[in-house]
Amino acid sequence: MNKNYASILIFTVMLTLLLSGCGAGNSASDSSNESESASGNVTLTYGLWDQVQQPAMEKIIAKFEEQHPDIHVEIKLTPWNEYWTKLETAATGGNLPDVFWINGASLPKYASNNQLLNLDDYAKDTSLDFGNYPQGLVDIYTYDGKHYGVPKDMDAIGLWYNKSLFDQAGIPYPDETWDWNKAVEAAQKLTDPANGIWGLPAQFQGQTGYYNTILEAGGGFYTDDGKKSLYDSPESIRGLQLQTDLIHKYKVSPTLAQMTDTSPKDLFRSGKVAMLIDGSWNVKDFATNEYTKNNVDVALLPKDKLRTSVIHGLANVGAANTKHPKEVIEFLDFLGSKESADIQGEDGTALPAFHGGQELWLKSVPQFHLQNLLDMANAAKALPRGPQNAKLDGLEEEYLKSAYTGESTPEEAAKAYAKAVNEAIASNP
Amino acid sequence: MNAKQPSSINAKRSKLKRREYGWGYAMVFPLLFGMSALFIWPVLRTIYLSFTEWSDFGNYHWTGLSNYIRLLRDTAVYHSLLHTLQYVIIYVPAIVILSTLAGVLLSSKVRGISVYRTIFFLPSVLMPAAIAMSWKWILNGDYGLLNAGLKLLSIHGVSWLTDSRTVLIAVVGVAVWGAVGLQAVIIISGIKGISPMLYEAASIEGAGRVSQFFRITLPLITPTLFFVSVTSLIGAMQVFDLIYMMVGTVAIDHVNTVVYLFYQQAFIKNDKGYASSIAVLLFIMILIVTALQFKLQKRWVHYD
Structure with missing residues (x-):
């Protein structure tokens, strides 16, 4: 009899272990949601793939949180190799990060499937001005005449x-x-x-x-x-x-x-x-x-x-189904500002997309005539994009x-x- | 009294049996759970998905047999089958012969034998990606170690991994190099299982080492050889990693195997339904070939 119970016990323990393994992620996120609603603050998730740029992104977030003490931004770093697979899975399950990086190749897919926040709907709430970025880049993140992305950097x-x-x-x-x-x-x-x-x-x-x-x-x-x-x-x-x-x-x-x-x-x-x-x-x-x-x-x-030449560059986008669209827009607004462009430029890893935000980047390697790259960027056209x-x-x-x-x-x-x-x-x- | 006793013994026995069964199931449960969650379920899913067509964000709809009809008409499928066949035909015999040879040599009593065994086994503990990257460098046409060596012999080497004539043999060579050590270890274990008395008797009868090998060693390790040939055949039919890592844009048309085609359809062209039907095709092929091997083993494998 004892042995019989023991075997059932082992069985049950294993089952519980397995199931709890699956459930761990959920319970953690549940509790964070609770704490958030309790204090009245909002936590946004920010998905990106480049570890090299993470320090600069953290600086930008710190600046943003200073100005918006009620919003907290959490970086979700996923290496490039898994980024798109993970993003697609998240989108399929309705769990996209509130704000995330996207590239030109993926924009039509996400925009045409209504996964992205249409920025024009919030135009009056922001100081976003798409004239601040090279037209080629803005075009990449425009789909069916609607703006979806705030250009972040550029590849000239x-x-x-x-x-x-x-x-x-x-x-x-x-x-x-x-x-x-x-x-x-x-x-x-x-x-x-x-x-x-x-x-x-x-x-x-x-x-x-x-x-x-x-x-x-x-x-x-x-x-x-x-x-x-x-x-x-x-x-x-x-x-x-x-x-x-x-x-x-x-x-x-x-x-x-x-x-x-x-x-x-x-x-x-x-x-x-x-x-x-x-x-x-x-x-x-x-x-x-x-x-x-x-x-x-x-x-x-x-x-x-x-x-x-062709121009490409990343953009920051918001998820269409975010629970906090107002805060997402505030964050995107800040990501698209001169202030955050300067933080990126100083870091030197990415050429900021913001007009005039490239000053610091130009000085980052004095022996190269980086102005030539900038001139090419200003004369550039968007990467080819076919229909979805x-x-x-x-x-x-x-x-x-x-x-x-x-x-x-x-x-x-x-x-x-x-x-x-x-x-x-x-x-x- | 007498009539009652046997039934109570039976009851006891069956209770015991049930207990034993309970333990048995508890012990195999983790494996069964893992097998069904990670293996059997995906196989069934793949078969189901091979009848569907995919669009973005996991949306798919039933299309019946259309993927299979397309499969029969697609010349790329026939090319990939041909390349897989070529690969298998070179790889499997090479593995069986070389690992037997290595196994025999490495089971002889020589000083420092464990050093040799370690050297042979080392590639097996390397990641395939690491093997691919280092061989890619060795086989580089302009700056590779191999061609630098050939140059000393005044031979002008080709660009091994980009020349359509050499790319297949180069990839097979690397694959064999990477796998032969592990297979040799399996064969050594087979050789170790042969009773030394047989060799003693044979040498008293005046049999030389070569005839000892063909008359004693070879027949007695046929079960091991069978295992080696079945596993390496399955491995060869599923070859992907080395090809993906080593072969670039140009020569890929001459070595794209079935699994590479699957990868291309599933992850480059994002056509997961069609890719699933390719996977099912490969699954059926491996099933048939392996069944055939089991059938044929009666002719050459000795289990006693």
């Missing part, structure tokens, strides 16, 4: 170059007179196969590659109504070709296979690449890397028909790859891609 694209290699070849540094012909000419002189030095790699990436040249050639990505791809336009094809010619025609870029083996950025960091189109997010890295900190600088992109359509995911790389490997011409690849996009949109309006 510039032409990074290796001063020592230019000096050795006796070529003047890139400046505002450069167009693509001049860039190719310099790249040809700088390429030195014997020493493994490449003039200007064509990175197989939109943001640091063909998006920029497509826009510079006067091309685009989608028609204004979002119903058709513009990749088959002559301008867009030219933009793609400006990139792939660097590999196949001028041989100033490693092949795609070589670039997969060793990334152009790693080559640049070790002095094997003379020019590299890349983003402002490298500033801190290039400023601390032993080789690049004294040997490189950044210039404007060479121009084609226009001088422009799950069937478009992954198509771009699949189709454009062949232009980089040389299996097809840029024209063939661009046209095949445009056709695939048009078909996907037509089949799933």
Whole structure:
């Protein structure tokens, strides 16, 4: 009899342990809610993914709490790799953080499914002025004409170059007179196969590659109504070709296979690449890397028909189903202010989106001409954004790859891609 | 009196039995619970989801067989099956032969044998990601250690992981390198189970080491070899991590296996319904192949 009870006891204990394991999260959050309502204060959760930026975010929160003693903000840090999976799960279960970071690629999905707070509904309660940020960025976080996100920082694209290699070849540094012909000419002189030095790699990436040249050639990505791809336009094809010619025609870029083996950025960091189109997010890295900190600088992109580039940047958004919309708006308002831009700029890890909020960031690495990146940002256009359509995911790389490997011409690849996009949109309006 | 006794014994026995059962269930409960929550339930879910189509935020609806019809028409599926087959055909024999060889060598009585065993076993305690990252560096076309070595022999090495001709063999090579140590340990345990008397008798009869290996060792470790071949076949059919970590944009078209295709559909293209049908296909294939192996084992596995 005793043994029998013992076995039941063990069974029950195990069951309880298992269940309590599941329930622990709930009970903790319940009690925090209670304490909150008891004192009359409001706690907001703030979801973000970048640990490097957490100290700056904490400073901003401290400032905000000083001005709003009745609101408490709690950071929920989730590493990038799990951020989107977790966010989607949270949204599915109706548990989004009150305020969180979002990127341009994810905005349409969350906005079109009514997960985000429409900021225009609260326009009269805030001092938010979208004129304070680059238009390209504001556009990324606008969906169906409504504002959803407060731009936080930006990723500007510039032409990074290796001063020592230019000096050795006796070529003047890139400046505002450069167009693509001049860039190719310099790249040809700088390429030195014997020493493994490449003039200007064509990175197989939109943001640091063909998006920029497509826009510079006067091309685009989608028609204004979002119903058709513009990749088959002559301008867009030219933009793609400006990139792939660097590999196949001028041989100033490693092949795609070589670039997969060793990334152009790693080559640049070790002095094997003379020019590299890349983003402002490298500033801190290039400023601390032993080789690049004294040997490189950044210039404007060479121009084609226009001088422009794509711009991207994060935004802060609020959850549509938050229990405290008023407080969320107050916090977003503060996150979008000059004051918090200055805190970010001083920290140096992110280029603040706020106009004029970049002063401190510009001074953070005196040996780089960071003003050039800022000028590119001000002339930039938004990253391409198609209609919200799950069937478009992954198509771009699949189709454009062949232009980089040389299996097809840029024209063939661009046209095949445009056709695939048009078909996907037509089949799933 | 007499008639009563047996029934009370029976009752006692069955009470005892019930008690034993209770203990038994209590002991296996954690395992059963874990199995059903983490294994059986997801399998059933996956089968269900393979009949659905997904949109954002976990919304899905029933689409019947359409995922399976698409599966039959999708050339990418056939390519991935072919790559998986190629992978299996190279990987499984290589593992079985090399780990047997290593197992035999590592079970001989040599000074410092435990050092050799440790060296062989080391890759098994490394994370696959760490293995992939270090081999990626070794196999790098321009700056890799392997090609630097080949250069000393005046051989111009290729870009192993980006050349369509070498990428599969390079990945299999790394996978074998990483797995052979663990399989060798299993085979050593099989060899240790063979009675030394057999070898003594054989050497008295004048059998050399080679014929001892083929006449005694090999037949007697067939159950172990069977285990090794079944587990490595299943492992090979599910290969993903090394491919994901080591192979980039260009060469992936030549090694995208079934699980890679599943990953691509589920997480890059966010088509979780179609991805589930790929998972079901793989599940059925593994089931068939393993059943086949069990059937065929009667021909070559000796259990006595």
